[in-house]
Amino acid sequence: MPFMDLSKQLLFFFSALGAFNGLFLSAYFAFFIKNKNQTTHFLAALLFVISVRVTKSVFLMFYPQTSSTFIQIGLTACFLIGPFLYLYTRNAITGKDIKGFQWLIHVIPVVLVMIFLGIKYPYREYSHLWQRRYNGIFGIILFVQWSAYVLAAYVLVWNSIKKLFSKKMKTTNTEFWAVTIVFCVSIIWLAYNTTQYTSYIVGAFSFSFTFYITLTIWFFKVKKIPVEFSTTQKYADKKIEINEAEKLTKQLNALMSTETLHKNPNIKLKHLAEKLEISPHYLSQLLNDNLGKSFSEYINSWRVETAKELIKNNDQFTLEAIGLEAGFSSKSSFYSIFKKVTGTTPATYKKQVS
Structure with missing residues (x-):
């Protein structure tokens, strides 16, 4: 890799560190958190696909000869950010697990389509199709799909957002986390879709996102406050109908x-x-x-x-x-x-x- 100036070295460092933190926290929520459940598994999956997406961007920008297979995996992860954001938010807000394997309808079609595209339209030969321009059909589809899931997540947390600005109602710990995560993923979405420096900025924002969660977990641990990412408490202001x-x-x-x-x-x-x-x-x-x-x-x-x-x-x-x-x-x-x-x-x- 040719010598990079200091600014690029810093961008590379924060992007790579963001990806590493995401992978670390993904493993933590999937295997080591005390109160594991379907909701924490969806959060782990969300962090994982964000990290894979960032890792792909880092390698593609700093190592242009990165294999098409790895690039395709990164693009697949990008398509999965929206679905896992929605699945996590849905579980966290409703307090109900998704029955059986119904959640796979949000995941399997994406994986199958991406396998087909990787074979039929290899990234190296058809990279223009992934641009977010008038002739970049795949890039436009990604934009629409991701945007739709982000909007769906906001619909789910809308009442919780209103509570944040209400003097009469208080958000639960679960609602606070759901709103925070939806907001942070929205920042990543905004960076990805509004700037030509996508890879660097997405990496930096992802680092901020995961590092924020890391610091919060550390703070909760020091204060001996349980970390919960799903509905675990009595709902004084949210009774079951x-x-x-x-x-x-x-x-x-x-x-x-x-x-x-x-x-x-x-x-x-x-x-x-x-x-x-x-x-x-x-x-x-x-x-x-x-x-x-x-x-x-x-x-x-x-x-x-x-x-x-x-x-x-x-x-x-x-x-x-x-x-x-x-x-x-x-x-x-x-x-x-x-x-x-x-x-x-x-x-x-x-x-x-x-």
Whole structure:
């Protein structure tokens, strides 16, 4: 590589550092963050494709002989920034996971089309088609596709943006992160589409974006504040609608009745959420805000009701055996929780119903 002047060296450094930070944070959110879920995986994917896009630009500008295959991978990553921004924002704002593999409809078509274009129209021979000009058909398609997803993300966070400027309402931690990330990706989009120095500026902005997240995580860690990128708290200003809550409650009670999940002493919130095909955080919101119970209180209420039925109808079981059959992990927990819920001990209750 020929000698670069100081300004180009600095641009190269910040662009490369931005790409490295993005890859590092992508791995962190995908594999190491404590509360991993579908939302953090989408955020990891978003950071990854931004980083790949920046890496491609850095190599193409400073190493013009970069292989067409790597360039095509970078262009594919650019097409995926919009979809993963939308998927992350959708999950973060609604608090609901996308069922199954439905999210792939935003990804698979892009990958397949880009493979076809890479074979049919190699970048080296058809680079003019990727220019954002009247004859750059692929560049125009990228502009329209990315713009559409950014606009869709803004629609999702619009109410959260209004809360930022409202004196009566406050944004949740999740909403703040969603708005911040949409705004930062918008800056990258603006830089990419409004300047001929795309590669350098996108790299620098990407560095600022990821470095900002890094510093914030460090600050939260020092202050011992949990870092959450999906809905994990009670929503004092965002209740589940009554009709939706009633529907979910019926499904939840039917599930508990038919599958007796409470009899498993190791049942977790995430296991129950998976059965309902909603996120753990959405289930937690339903229990806390709509039913007025924590997860453990809800499960234990089912265990107590099961124990009461067993006490009434089974003379052969000991009270300890009944507690274990109902899902309690020990005799002591059975006795203490049963008394807390019913106001009496299992032994006294047995005498009352005998």
